[in-house]
Amino acid sequence: MLIKKPADIRPSEITSEQNYVNRRDFIRAGSIAGASVLAGTAFGAVVPEGERAKLPDVGKSPFSTIEAPNSHEDVTTYNNYYEFGTGKEDPYRNAGQFDARPWSITVDGHAGKTGTFHFEDFMKPFDLEERIYRMRCVEAWSMVIPWVGISLADVVKHFQPTSNAKYVAFETLNDPVRMPGQRRRVLEWPYREGLTIAEATHPLAILAVGVYGESLPNQNGAPIRLVVPWKYGFKGIKGIVRISFTEERPPVSWNIAAANEYGFYANVNPDVDHPRWSQASERAIGGGLFAPRKPTQMFNGYGEQVAHLYDGLDLRKNF
Amino acid sequence: MNTLQKVRFVGKPLVFLLCLLPAALVVGDALGITGQLSANPVEDILDRFGNWAIRLIMITLAVTPLRQITGWNWLTRFRRMLGLLTFFYALMHFLTWLLLDRGLAVDPAFEWAAILEDLTERPFITIGFAALLLLTAMAVTSTNGMRRRMRRAWDKLHYSVYAVGVLGVWHYWWQVKKDTSDAWIYAVILAALLGYRIWKKARH
Numbered sequence: 230m231l232i233k234k235p236a237d238i239r240p241s242e243i244t245s246e247q248n249y250v251n252r253r254d255f256i257r258a259g260s261i262a263g264a265s266v267l268a269g270t271a272f273g274a275v276v277p278e279g280e281r282a283k284l285p286d287v288g289k290s291p292f293s294t295i296e297a298p299n300s301h302e303d304v305t306t307y308n309n310y311y312e313f314g315t316g317k318e319d320p321y322r323n324a325g326q327f328d329a330r331p332w333s334i335t336v337d338g339h340a341g342k343t344g345t346f347h348f349e350d351f352m353k354p355f356d357l358e359e360r361i362y363r364m365r366c367v368e369a370w371s372m373v374i375p376w377v378g379i380s381l382a383d384v385v386k387h388f389q390p391t392s393n394a395k396y397v398a399f400e401t402l403n404d405p406v407r408m409p410g411q412r413r414r415v416l417e418w419p420y421r422e423g424l425t426i427a428e429a430t431h432p433l434a435i436l437a438v439g440v441y442g443e444s445l446p447n448q449n450g451a452p453i454r455l456v457v458p459w460k461y462g463f464k465g466i467k468g469i470v471r472i473s474f475t476e477e478r479p480p481v482s483w484n485i486a487a488a489n490e491y492g493f494y495a496n497v498n499p500d501v502d503h504p505r506w507s508q509a510s511e512r513a514i515g516g517g518l519f520a521p522r523k524p525t526q527m528f529n530g531y532g533e534q535v536a537h538l539y540d541g542l543d544l545r546k547n548f
Numbered sequence: 549m550n551t552l553q554k555v556r557f558v559g560k561p562l563v564f565l566l567c568l569l570p571a572a573l574v575v576g577d578a579l580g581i582t583g584q585l586s587a588n589p590v591e592d593i594l595d596r597f598g599n600w601a602i603r604l605i606m607i608t609l610a611v612t613p614l615r616q617i618t619g620w621n622w623l624t625r626f627r628r629m630l631g632l633l634t635f636f637y638a639l640m641h642f643l644t645w646l647l648l649d650r651g652l653a654v655d656p657a658f659e660w661a662a663i664l665e666d667l668t669e670r671p672f673i674t675i676g677f678a679a680l681l682l683l684t685a686m687a688v689t690s691t692n693g694m695r696r697r698m699r700r701a702w703d704k705l706h707y708s709v710y711a712v713g714v715l716g717v718w719h720y721w722w723q724v725k726k727d728t729s730d731a732w733i734y735a736v737i738l739a740a741l742l743g744y745r746i747w748k749k750a751r752h
Contacts (some may be wrong), residue, residue, distance in 0.1 A: 302587070306586075311727075315726070317586065317588070318586060368725065370591070415726055416726070486726060487726070505670065506723075507665075507666070507670075512591070514587050515587070517589065518578065518589050518593075519653075519654045521651040521654050521655030521656070521657065521658075522650075
């Protein structure tokens, strides 16, 4: 590293106090200016931790729950993201150095439009919406999270899947240098997830790029992740670099790791227990020490909207 | 002071306070004095008491090998206290589960039937509970008077400390979702502690 001696620093290089005081506005303005150049998206600027870009033009959605969201702290300090460690606070502790730019996403398989796209270009055609969803982890805890994202159905439609496309498969970045958790083979890397095409085109499914109106923190899956609110949280694959339209059911990470414990569907279901623990109730994060557990709802409370996707399917066998 | 006095008036009070420090930190964190509990405070407390119960059973089981290797016979004097502290942490772990997590103390809809189901149908809970019962039996009979009265039966009962070690590590192992690396460490330590005894016995 080159460290300049005081004599090497010209007066013109020194930030004036005025600019120093206004540096946050400067960064924010920069990100918004960058965004407008990129046709209405807010992903122009690399934003350091603690200076997250406010996402512009975020619409509201009738799909949002009216329940109060968890605190920003809960949402950003307690989750699973094994790429940054297996402890619940590891992602928050270890993802700070991760730089989610530049980022590209490859779309391949049975689709009319395929290729590799810069994240900013990938985002251009789609509108941002806030979706406040319940999130139920397979470990029997839950949160309410105000995501900002784009409709996965819109994304699928945009890439024009052919009639052979029966499933949509997703893959996380595989980079042990940037993702220290991948240096141990706790899971088979890269992390993989998948949905049936009917699930992927359901209006509740989104690709999230933000939370609390700001771009997604690294520990929550920056820059882009899946959110499927009626399924257990592990279906919500983070740091997505590949989206594939496949004819065969894609292998998915937790099912590869323990097929008797984690199925392909992973729909929230209080009647089908995990082999080692009950799924009948959950601990709502944010309730403090003395809050009782609450009953888990079928399809995490989204049954009215999604139950028809599974008509005729034995949910005990297809867990 | 001679060695026995040092153990009694300095060593034991010091070790006792040191071993209660993790519990004090749980209370301190819960009250926001020494730090903070995680976003899932009940799980946090449950894990911390459970982890210290496992660590203390390992420390308790290490006393005899350490005494034999070093020849420091006064180490034996710490054994009962360490065993009782193991029981204390295991009991706090259990009470946190029963009162806060399962909700006996906080949930109007609490049902004993659900506890019974957990104890009988979740094998990792069953073996954890079995370990607690054994620890309870040993704690209750840990006085000098009980030891005198029970004679040979006392020795037999207190040999179950080995079973508690095995059940404890097994209980820990079985509840881990996927990353068993910490459970491995405990299993290796336990294997060494029990292996030493088997090796010692085989030599005679």
